[in-house]
Amino acid sequence: MARFRLADTPFDTASLRADLLDARVGGYASFEGWVRNDNEGRAVDGLRYEAYAALAQAEGEAILAEALAKFDILDAHCVHRVGDLAIGELAVWVGVSAAHRDAAFAACRYIIDEVKSRVPIWKHERYADGDAGWLHPPGDGNPPAG
Amino acid sequence: MARFRLADTPFDTASLRADLLDARVGGYASFEGWVRNDNEGRAVDGLRYEAYAALAQAEGEAILAEALAKFDILDAHCVHRVGDLAIGELAVWVGVSAAHRDAAFAACRYIIDEVKSRVPIWKHERYADGDAGWLHPPGDGNPPAG
Amino acid sequence: MRVKLLYFASLRDAAGRAEETLDTQAADLRALYAALQARHGFALPAARLRVAVDGAFADWDAALREGSEIAFIPPVSGG
Amino acid sequence: MRVKLLYFASLRDAAGRAEETLDTQAADLRALYAALQARHGFALPAARLRVAVDGAFADWDAALREGSEIAFIPPVSGG
Numbered sequence: 001m002a003r004f005r006l007a008d009t010p011f012d013t014a015s016l017r018a019d020l021l022d023a024r025v026g027g028y029a030s031f032e033g034w035v036r037n038d039n040e041g042r043a044v045d046g047l048r049y050e051a052y053a054a055l056a057q058a059e060g061e062a063i064l065a066e067a068l069a070k071f072d073i074l075d076a077h078c079v080h081r082v083g084d085l086a087i088g089e090l091a092v093w094v095g096v097s098a099a100h101r102d103a104a105f106a107a108c109r110y111i112i113d114e115v116k117s118r119v120p121i122w123k124h125e126r127y128a129d130g131d132a133g134w135l136h137p138p139g140d141g142n143p144p145a146g
Numbered sequence: 147m148a149r150f151r152l153a154d155t156p157f158d159t160a161s162l163r164a165d166l167l168d169a170r171v172g173g174y175a176s177f178e179g180w181v182r183n184d185n186e187g188r189a190v191d192g193l194r195y196e197a198y199a200a201l202a203q204a205e206g207e208a209i210l211a212e213a214l215a216k217f218d219i220l221d222a223h224c225v226h227r228v229g230d231l232a233i234g235e236l237a238v239w240v241g242v243s244a245a246h247r248d249a250a251f252a253a254c255r256y257i258i259d260e261v262k263s264r265v266p267i268w269k270h271e272r273y274a275d276g277d278a279g280w281l282h283p284p285g286d287g288n289p290p291a292g
Numbered sequence: 293m294r295v296k297l298l299y300f301a302s303l304r305d306a307a308g309r310a311e312e313t314l315d316t317q318a319a320d321l322r323a324l325y326a327a328l329q330a331r332h333g334f335a336l337p338a339a340r341l342r343v344a345v346d347g348a349f350a351d352w353d354a355a356l357r358e359g360s361e362i363a364f365i366p367p368v369s370g371g
Numbered sequence: 372m373r374v375k376l377l378y379f380a381s382l383r384d385a386a387g388r389a390e391e392t393l394d395t396q397a398a399d400l401r402a403l404y405a406a407l408q409a410r411h412g413f414a415l416p417a418a419r420l421r422v423a424v425d426g427a428f429a430d431w432d433a434a435l436r437e438g439s440e441i442a443f444i445p446p447v448s449g450g
Contacts, residue, residue, distance in 0.1 A: 014160050023233050026182040029175070029254075031247060033450050036172040038245075049449060052379055052442055054426045056449075080449055087169050092450050099184075101177065101258060108175075109251055112450060120423075120442075121449030122380035134381040135448035136415065179371050195370065198300055198363055200347045202370075226370055238371050258371060266344075266363075267370030268301035280302040281369035282336065 004060025005079045006051055006121075013093055020075055020097040027101035029108040033092040035085045039135075043128035049082045049091065052120040056080075063114040071107035073098040078111055080121060150206025151225045152197055159239050166221055166243040173247035175254040179238040181231045185281075189274035195228045195237065198266040202226075209260040217253040219244040224257055226267060293317065293356050297328070298363040307332040321345070322352040325364060336366055372396065372435050376407070377442040386411040400424070401431040404443060415445055 013032065020028060037044055060078060067076050076096040085091060094111045098104040126132045159178065166174060183190055206224060213222050222242040231237060240257045244250035272278045294315050299307045307328075318324035321343045328334065342365040343350050345357070349365075356362075373394050378386045386407075397403035400422050407413065421444040422429050424436070428444075435441075 013163070017159070021180070021234060023183040025180050025234075028178040028180060030177075031251070032174040032176075033247070034167070034171050034174060036245065037169040050380060051449070052377065052423070052444065055423050055428075055442065055444075058426065059428075088167060088171075099182065101179070105177070105251070105255055112247060116447070116450035118447065119449050120379070120444050120447055122445065123448040124380070134384070134445070136381060136419070136446040137448055138446070196301060197370075198298065198344070198365065201344050201349075201363065201365075204347065205349075262368070262371035264368065265370050266300070266365050266368055268366065269369040270301070280305070280366070282302060282340070282367040283369055284367070 002057070002061065003064040003077050004057060006053055006056060006082050007079050008083045010089065011079055013090070016077060016079065016093060016095055020077065020095050022074060022097060024074055024099060025097040026099045027104040028095065028097050029101065029104035030093065030095040031108050031112045032090055035087050035089050035091055037087045039125060044087065045126045045128050046084065046086050047126065048084050048124040049080070050122050050124065051082045056119050056121055059119045060115065063111055063118065066114070067096070067107045067111050070110065071098070072103040073107045076107055076111060078115060080115065080119070082121065148203070148207065149210040149223050150203060152199055152202060152228050153225050154229045156235065157225055157239070159236070162223060162225065162239060162241055166223065166241050168220060168243060170220055170245060171243040172245045173250040174241065174243050175247065175250035176239065176241040177254050177258050178236055181233050181235050181237055183233045185271060190233065191272045191274050192230065192232050193272065194230050194270040195226070196268050196270065197228045202265050202267055205265045206261065209257055209264065212260070213242070213253045213257050216256065217244070218249040219253045222253055222257060224261060226261065226265070228267065293358055295356055295359070296361045298361060300363065301366050302336065303334055303364055303366055306334050316356065318356060320353050320355055321350060321362065324356060324362070340367055341365055372437055374435055374438070375440045377440060379442065380445050381415065382413055382443055382445055385413050395435065397435060399432050399434055400429060400441065403435060403441070419446055420444055
């Protein structure tokens with residue numbers, strides 16, 4: 001089964017969590033990114049995630065394989081939404097199971113950091129002032145207008 | 147509402163997570179401790195948690211208040227089971243909401259570490275070999291027999 | 293001086309009870325624990341315990357108060 | 372040399388299309404992007420992009436292959 005998945009509709013974290021349950025697990029760490037109503041001081045109405053799906057899938061799987069090699073964990077999964085999201089919607093979920101919490105926390109942090117920096121997914125934000133734009137960090141500071 | 151709670155029966159993490167949802171949240175970190183089938187090489191059949199309830203409640207609340215003061219988070223909750231638990235059952239849950247993930251991860255880690263080291267809760271393990279004992283770490287290495 | 297004592301985990305197993313009421317002349321909490329250790333055969337030295345009075349952590353050097361509820365806290369193992 | 376190009380995010384908006392097929396004489400991927408940048412007015416310099424060929428990240432100095440699918444990857448913002 002793929003450990004990384006793009007989801008074009010809302011997904012349920014309870015079943016994702018349940019997939020990682022196992023009698024050997026002592027610690028389970030998870031991280032979720034939710035759509036905030038604010039980005040660097042600008043009021044946000046909603047957003048859209050777009051992915052280069054084939055490469056995102058491959059890069060996501062590579063990151064999870066790295067985490068399994070680097071940390072003493074039992075398993076790790078990640079799901080990232082694409083499409084239109086409203087404020088408060090779940091954008092990304094990471095779950096990691098391990099015998100002990102050190103490895104679970106470290107791997108969970110590694111996965112979300114790498115997913116955010118490497119997986120070809122782009123966020124398009126719509127602002128309350130009517131402006132909108134793609135986020136291409138870092139460097140230009142503000143998202144491009146239009 | 148109390149941020150720290152002892153639960154004498156199994157509890158549902160989905161509703162606990164939902165309580166922390168808020169339009170300002172960008173990052174949600176959670177940690178769960180589950181009953182493993184092994185402790186330092188000994189096969190475990192199950193365990194019992196006992197608490198000094200009044201002091202555990204006060205110390206748990208103090209830890210969550212510290213986390214809210216120390217880290218840039220929006221809220222944090224923790225629930226710890228007491229009573230008899232089987233392998234695979236949830237023993238402790240921590241959930242932290244924040245605008246950004248750095249603070250969410252740091253606070254989540256702080257809370258579980260402090261809960262494990264300071265809250266008056268004790269674990270009594272039953273081993274597959276028929277032995278059983280209270281865990282009073284650190285120092286004696288092995289749990290006392292009997 | 294009359295105090296109530298609470299025992300948890302291995303201390304409770306060793307004492308054979310979860311609580312007891314005691315008349316004592318112990319000068320402070322440390323002396324009280326030493327007396328109870330001798331009486332119940334507690335394996336844990338005071339240095340590995342914390343002590344709480346009336347639901348709050350206390351100092352081992354504190355004097356006893358009439359009617360207080362004293363709990364000896366073995367090393368914890370929650371989580 | 373005929374290649375297929377994929378555009379994402381701000382590059383797609385600037386190009387006004389998600390993909391196109393192109394006949395090009397560009398010596399490598401870097402030269403290809405420079406030509407497209409001029410043609411479509413891409414604001415992002417190559418230094419801020421990555422490039423992928425047939426679904427795998429590639430080196431900007433790689434020569435073009437007939438029939439390959441080339442994607443320019445703007446700075447990502449998932450999570």
